[in-house]
Amino acid sequence: MVRVEILARKDNANDIVTKLLKIGAFEAEEPRTPISQEKIEEARRKLGEVNENINKIKIIMELGGIEIEPRGKLKVSDWLTVSDEVNKDFSKIEEKYKDLLEEIGKLKAELESLNLQVLELEPFKDIGVSLELLYYTEHFEVALAMINNAQKNEIEKNPNVAIACNQLDENKNACIIASPKGTGLDIKLKELGIRKLETPDLISPQEAYANIQEKINYLQSLLGERRKELISKIEQDRGWIAETYGRLLTVRDAITILSKSRVSEFYIQIEGYLREKKLKRLLEELDKVAFVVYEYPKRYAEQEEPPTYVNLPKSIRPLESVVELYGVPSYWEISPTIFLIITFPLLFGLMFPDFGNALVIFLFSIWFYNYGKKKGSNNIRQLSLVLIYGSIIAMITGLLAREFFGPLAVGGLRELLDNPSYPPGPLYSIWPVPESVYQQIKYILPTGGAEQGIVNSIILSLLLGSVLLFVSSVLGVVNAIKKKDSEYLILDRLPILLIYTVPFIVFTYGLTDLPNYIGQVESLLGGFGYFLFHTGTPAPGSTQTLADILVIWVELALIYNWAGKVVILRRHEKMSAVGAIVFGFIEGGFEAGILLLSNTISFIRVLVFAVAHYYILYAFSYMGYLAAGYPSTVIGLLTNPIAIIIIIIGNLLAIALEGLIVFIQDMRLHFYEMFSKFYEGRGRKFEPQVAYIEILS
Structure with a gap:
């Protein structure tokens, strides 16, 4: 990214703006050192009009449920004049759709009003007595009302008032309130700010609720008809709307550049950020019409932070939306x-190893993507693609685990009952991963039936976590170097790297003897226990020595982190020496030590969710087996209607609830365990001004 300043004669302004739009990699900024304080006020005024018209055309597309890509051509000699022409073109579209849009708007507003009335009547909809009869009895004063807990407590203090309530949520109650005639119930309610429920002509809530529902159904039908009419018109005018939309977007970006520029009597000054790879083209394009100077951002925390442009392949851009939930990368980050394109689908697949369930999520994601495309929602499409990536890996792990909607389809009753005399499932012999391969890897699967399966899976989960945490800490150091902030590097990032190097060494130590990986790691962990508590027997030779070194390493790294926090608190928080030492120990020593354990152990959730997924489906499969009357074959089980219903319910729960929970936990591992080690996300996104359509000179 480079910051570019363009100085040219005012009569070349339109040509320069056109060239910048065609390059499509320039984001206009207010000049740092303006040649004057004079702006092109007409451009600033017209920008508001263009943005308003863009919003209106988006509303037309949104109400019609149609996404239209901008296209067309635009001949330009003067951008301000063209903006008037394009606005006039849009006014013709607006006039054509005005009546229909107004009618749709009124219908939607009326529906919203009726829906609010329905919500108010919902708790009382079973009361068939008219309010006129209820409110004007001879001996009692009665009221139906929605009240909060404080109002309810105040009413209950009055011995002359009886109240019966149905609690709707923590602080909302639907109540019937009554007191003897002449005790001033209405006055008390007004004092407490309670409004009595009223219906048209004081009819019963039941009748009023039914009437409103009837109106809602009618208006929804009418709204559907009007939307069909709108969609039909949009389809007829698709080309016209696409061209007008493209012109509006292009004019908006052109005028944005002009509105941020400065002008003097003879010159115009345009300034902004440009992608570095486009710099040569810019210099060539403006060689004869402008004077151009540029500079590279030198370091973090200058007067202005540059925008961030991340050049990603189109196929993985959806994962950027997950990152942006945390924040946009700073320029130096x-x-x-x-990192996420590898780790996010991998963790999702490891926590959700079932080919059948993953296939359902995959197919749902494709449908959801098309739905988002139809609705013009970029967020839906991006989320769908993230789910597609995760479900593909989950299908692969499901193949390896030989799971297809639970254990029955492949393992059959042999797996369900853990008895080799029973037959396997119908897919057993045709499953892509043969039994021989499964027997080789089952010792590292928590559901493989091996005695050491759980222990091995725990250690492998911790290996994965230690590697990811170490890589995250390394990236934190790299970012600090890019940031060119030596204090941040030495006092904050480097001690974190030293701390998280220890679990990385521990769980990669077993790779020195791969066939005995688990034994090597267990031996090293045992050496820790011997060094700290002097119980048991020491680890063999060099393994115990390494354990001793790593324990001391952790202690020294935590002391280093503590000292770094003390210095930061003294320098930047102006804290006293005693306060800095105490709070530095809490944050840099005690809390960092706890986080070292919790962040690493947190990756056991990868194992936990894989086990939970397997045994939920196992339990429902077993219930189906019992419901079917202990059949001797899987076919006998699957032909029992009750058993089928039980198994379907189990799989639906696994797909809907576990799929959602695994997705959330996957994000949690990234946001809290990994991103916190290296990613701040305080930047701003690069949003260049571009030509959405072909510009003719």
Whole structure:
């Protein structure tokens, strides 16, 4: 990214703006050192009109449920004049659709009003007595009302008032309130700010509720008809709308550049950020019409932070939306999206290893993507693609685990009852991963039936976590170097790297003897226990020595982190020496030590969710087996209607609830365990002004 300043004669302004739009990699900024305080006020005024018209055309597309891509051509000699012409073109569209849009708007507003009335009547909809009869009895004063807990407590203090309530949520109650005639119930309610429920002509809530529902159904039908009419018109005018939309977007970006420029009597000054790879083209394009100077951002925390442009392949851009939930990368930061494209689907697949369930999520994601495309929602499409990536990996892990909607389809009753005399499932012999391969890897699967399966899976989960935490800490150091903030590097990022190097060494130590990986790691962990508590027997030779070194390493790294926090608190928080030492120990020593354990152990959730998924489906499969009357074959089980219903319910729960929970936990591992080690996300996104359509000179 480079910051570019363009100085040219005012009569070349339109040509320069056109060239910048065609380059499509320039984001206009207010000049740092303006040649004057004079702006092009007409451009600033017209920008508001253009933005308003863009919003209106988006509303037309949104109400019609149609996304239209901008296209067309635009001949330009003067951008301000063209903006008037394009606005006039849009006014013709607006006039054509005005009546229909107004009618749709009124219908939607009326529906919203009726829906609010329905919500108010919902708790009382079973009361068939008219309010006129209820409110004007001879001996009692009665009221139906929605009240909060404080109002309810005040009413209950009055011995002359009886109240019966149905609690709707923590602080909302639907109540019937009554007191003897002449005790001033209405006055008390007004004092407490309670409004009595009223219906048209004081009819019963039941009748009023039914009437409103009837109106809602009618208006929804009418709204559907009007939307069909709108969609039909939009389809007829698709080309006209696409061209007008493209012109509006292009004019908006052109005028944005002009509105941020400065002018003097003879010159115009345009300034902004440009992608570095487009600099040569810009210099060539403006060689004869403008004077151009540029500079590269030198370091973090200058007067202005540059925008961030992350050049990603189109196929993985959806994962950028997950990153942006945390924040946009700063200019000096490594974007975690490349990191995420590997780790996010991998963790999702490891926590959700079932080919059948993953296939359902995959198919749902494709449908959801098309739905988002139809509705013009970029967020839906991006979320769908993230789910597609995760479900693909989950299908692969499901193949390896030989799971298809639970254990029955492949393992059959042999797996369900853990008895080799029973037959396997119908897919057993045709499953892509043969039994021989499964027997080789089952010792690292928590559901493989091996005695050491759980222990091995725990250690492998911790291996994965330690590697990811170490890589995250390394990225934190790299970002600090890019940031060119030596204090941040030495006092904050480097001690974190030293701390998280220890679990990385522990769980990669077993790779020195791969066939005995689990034994090597267990031996090293045992050496920790011997060094700290002097119980049991020491680990063999060099393994115990390494354990001793790593324990001391952790202690020294935590002391280093503590000292770094003390210095930061003294320098930047102006804290007293005693306060800095105490709070530095809490944050840099005690809390960092706890986080070292919790962040690493947190990756056991990868195992936990895989186990939970398997045994939920196992339990429902077993219930189906019992409901079917202990059949001797899987076919006998699957032909029992009750058993089928039970198994379907189990799989629906696994797909809907576990799929959602796994997705959330996957994000949690990234946001809290990994991103916190290297990613701040305080930047701003690069949003260049571009030509959405072909510009003719």
